[in-house]
Amino acid sequence: MIGEPPSLTAEMVDEVNEVIPPNKPRYLMGCGYPEDIVEAVGRGVDLFDCVLPTRNGRTGMAFTSHGKIIIKGSRYAADKAPLDKKCACYTCRNFSRAYLRHLFNAGEALAGRLVSYHNIYFYTKLMSDIRKHISSGTFATFSKKSKQKFDFRNP
Ligand SMILES: [Zn+2]
Structure with missing residues (x-):
């Protein structure tokens, strides 16, 4: 849920799960951080939508396998x-990171599009990985590792 602390969202998802028939899909609007998506899937949520991959991409924030990158930073000038x-x-x-940083600093609209493209790809891969782990019965382990690895919410 948008703007609510993750613990309250989890509590509300559990509450709603008790009244929705088990054969009906669960949709959670505005849940967009990767760690929150993994948590919600573990609680039975099937569908999501959120602006984070593109809104953050347009402003230069990339979701990556090793954490977030704010590509406008000077540390990426020659990366x-x-x-x-x-x-x-x-x-x-x-x-390269250096070229993407250059595009942002030059005010090129392409910069936001390229980072948004990457972010959507990252989310698509995340959902694909979730489906694979559910199918193979390894979601609990995947979820635990993801929670240790992902920390996109914090600055
Ligand atoms: Zn990429």
């Missing part, structure tokens, strides 16, 4: 690495 070395998206295959 030839992709946003995320583990990512196979178009942005990561073709552009």
Whole structure:
């Protein structure tokens, strides 16, 4: 739920689960941080939508396998690495952090589009990984590792 603390969201998801028939899908609007999505899936939520991947992408924040990157930072001025070395998206295959930073600082709209593209790819991969782990019966382990790894909510 938008703006509520994660603990209250979890409590409300559990409450709603008690009244929705078990064969009906669960939708959680505005749940967008990767760690919150993994938590909600563990509580039975099936569907999400959120502006975070594109809104944050347009302002230069990338979700990566090793945490968030604020690409406008001077530390990336000469960084030839992709946003995320583990990512196979178009942005990561073709552009360096330094180039993306340059695009942002030059006011090029392409900058926000390229980081948004990467972020959507990151979320698509996250959901694919969640589905694979549910199918193979390893979601609990995946969830535990994700909670230790993801910390996108904090600055
Ligand atoms: Zn990427």
